């Protein structure tokens with residue numbers, strides 16, 4: 001057992017940058033769910049199987065001995081499939097040789113991109129509430145953050161507040177649409193406004209589009225890269241995780257103009273060398289799936305969303321109806337708990353359902369005290385079990 005003096009001297013091994021960040025609350029909730037055998041509606045990953053065609057392709061790739069490193073920025077067939085899909089879906093022309101970096105999930109894609117384009121002290125504009133990772137990602141880069149509020153119930157932003165967040169020191173704005181955790185989807189007009197500011201202030205848009213195909217009620221996803229003037233000002237991040245229900249495969253990609261990709265590839269190479277080679281082969285199959293794969297998936301999620309809205313409303317939550325992604329933000333103020341974290345701990349330990357405290361999506365935790373996020377990318381039997389347990393609230 002270290003004495004106090006020894007313990008103090010150990011502090012010199014804790015870097016300043018790690019001191020600035022905390023453990024992920026989303027991942028912590030999954031561990032707590034496992035510990036207490038709670039139904040995990042916290043971390044957003046499906047509990048149903050991935051498409052058989054993908055699993056076969058991965059198995060075949062291993063059998064065919066695709067077991068060694070792929071090219072650091074991605075196996076050629078996978079990059080070609082990514083390029084073809086963006087052409088087919090959005091009419092975007094992406095050069096597979098110079099504008100794609102395959103990485104270990106969009107998590108690495110975001111970190112590699114931020115490390116590639118920011119210097120300590122640069123400013124990043126971030127909409128709040130935000131997907132938890134953007135907080136630590138930006139802190140690890142030493143960036144200064146300017147938060148812009150998305151206002152409930154529609155999670156829209158005030159254009160003047162957005163303008164005030166930009167300055168000559170702004171390096172980039174981080175966008176996540178369809179949005180985690182709110183389920184809002186930015187329309188073309190909002191994206192045009194962001195695009196205008198990026199151009200006026202010579203800033204980049206770093207856009208996390210991982211839920212691009214998970215859309216409800218006729219909502220359309222617009223990649224900001226399509227907006228005039230944004231083609232070479234956008235770093236587009238995405239992954240196989242959500243679209244193909246393979247969050248544990250850790251295969252994502254970053255699209256950016258050749259000069260930006262050049263920097264991103266250097267960071268990526270020294271961070272991870274590359275994503276799993278056989279899974280990239282399966283990725284080539286996934287990205288070539290016909291359009292009806294995406295429409296069927298979205299139809300399937302809309303039914304799960306509606307089920308989950310019913311479950312939560314039945315249990316007394318006020319729900320913000322998502323138009324995309326697979327989360328429901330809820331208002332818990334009616335339950336009389338002092339904050340979201342105490343409420344979620346009660347939910348996990350006494351009720352047997354795990355969720356994510358709203359405060360983990362805010363810089364100032366107090367803003368999220370009245371909110372809790374549930375995910376619904378789960379089997380109906382899982383949602384049903386949650387419904388039974390939530391009666392105990």
Ligand code: GLN
Pocket residue numbers: 026027042043044045107131180
């Ligand atoms: N995107 C998922 C969520 O918000 C989790 C992602 C992760 O834990 N890497 O729950």
